[in-house]
Amino acid sequence: MSLVSMRQVLDEAAKGGYGVGAFNVNNMEQIQSIMEAARETKSPVIVQASRGARAYSQDRFLYHLMLAATEIYPEIPTVLHLDHGNSVETCKSAIDMGFTSVMMDGSLMPDGKTPSSFEYNVDATRRVVEMAHEKGITVEGEIGCLGGIEDGHGAGLDGLAHLTDPDQAVEFVEKTGLDALAIAIGTSHGAYKFTSKPTGATLKMDVLIKIHQRLPNVHLVMHGSSSVPNDLQDIINQYGGKLKPTWGVPVEEIQLGIRNGVRKINVDTDNRLAITGAIRKVFAEKPEEFDPRSYMKPAREAMKKVVALRMTQFGQAGHAGDYAPISLAEMAKHYAAQPVLV
Numbered sequence: 001m002s003l004v005s006m007r008q009v010l011d012e013a014a015k016g017g018y019g020v021g022a023f024n025v026n027n028m029e030q031i032q033s034i035m036e037a038a039r040e041t042k043s044p045v046i047v048q049a050s051r052g053a054r055a056y057s058q059d060r061f062l063y064h065l066m067l068a069a070t071e072i073y074p075e076i077p078t079v080l081h082l083d084h085g086n087s088v089e090t091c092k093s094a095i096d097m098g099f100t101s102v103m104m105d106g107s108l109m110p111d112g113k114t115p116s117s118f119e120y121n122v123d124a125t126r127r128v129v130e131m132a133h134e135k136g137i138t139v140e141g142e143i144g145c146l147g148g149i150e151d152g153h154g155a156g157l158d159g160l161a162h163l164t165d166p167d168q169a170v171e172f173v174e175k176t177g178l179d180a181l182a183i184a185i186g187t188s189h190g191a192y193k194f195t196s197k198p199t200g201a202t203l204k205m206d207v208l209i210k211i212h213q214r215l216p217n218v219h220l221v222m223h224g225s226s227s228v229p230n231d232l233q234d235i236i237n238q239y240g241g242k243l244k245p246t247w248g249v250p251v252e253e254i255q256l257g258i259r260n261g262v263r264k265i266n267v268d269t270d271n272r273l274a275i276t277g278a279i280r281k282v283f284a285e286k287p288e289e290f291d292p293r294s295y296m297k298p299a300r301e302a303m304k305k306v307v308a309l310r311m312t313q314f315g316q317a318g319h320a321g322d323y324a325p326i327s328l329a330e331m332a333k334h335y336a337a338q339p340v341l342v
């Protein structure tokens with residue numbers, strides 16, 4: 001079994017009316033957590049690495065860990081996706097390494113901070129689409145800007161500063177021919193998404209629904225979509241952590257998104273919280289321990305639990321065996337026959 005096309009996984013999710021979590025990884029334990037959760041819940045899965053993750057891990061390590069995942073979990077359709085590629089060159093390096101999907105985030109300039117022009121975004125995304133589709137690789141683009149900064153990426157703005165304009169989204173999809181569209185609806189990267197439980201004024205599900213009505217066949221992507229539940233925050237604070245009160249995106253809002261075209265949901269913070277809480281607990285309760293396995297194992301288990309829960313909530317659970325993977329060469333033929341798939 002090899003890594004599969006994200007386009008196929010999202011097309012199947014659209015047919016089945018469910019969403020697929022895209023979970024960020026930096027190391028072996030996180031990959032194992034996700035794959036175990038996928039096996040337990042029989043879920044197709046998207047594993048994603050940001051530029052920060054590629055630098056931290058030396059990405060060849062991550063890539064080979066993912067190949068190991070396909071050998072150990074052959075029944076799970078598994079995508080390896082580049083999260084927030086900042087330039088055509090970054091996307092090319094991921095494609096050359098063997099990623100089966102890339103995000104070209106042309107909503108920001110290559111510095112990953114400065115909001116770009118629409119024309120720049122169309123041009124950069126279109127170039128990545130041409131390069132990627134030739135090899136059967138999927139492309140996600142972004143229109144509008146997410147809030148916050150994560151791994152040095154982001155304009156550091158409020159999540160409401162650059163919401164996606166539905167008309168511009170239509171033009172963007174038509175001009176780029178991408179496979180999946182990340183939209184800005186008020187969410188932010190990182191743990192501090194909202195200062196109180198989000199309302200219709202801060203989390204703009206109405207914008208998402210408008211975009212879906214205009215682009216009913218386009219796979220929408222929700223970024224910054226950790227739910228940041230209280231129980232995960234509490235474990236950290238109970239064992240010496242100092243998280244400030246914060247709110248994420250409620251699961252029921254994500255489920256509303258899934259009923260309105262959302263097929264990929266990015267989750268990172270919840271897993272980071274689960275890992276850190278589990279490690280803090282061991283450190284507090286068993287200060288005599290010094291074998292890293294004594295805290296990495298509970299950390300892995302805690303992340304697995306969160307991922308399995310999200311897989312069930314997003315609806316991808318039970319769908320791993322629904323379809324046979326299409327090879328990337330076959331995907332390339334589909335793209336060649338129909339360059340713009342929307």
Ligand SMILES: [Zn+2]
Nearest residue numbers: 189223224266
């Ligand atoms: Zn993101």
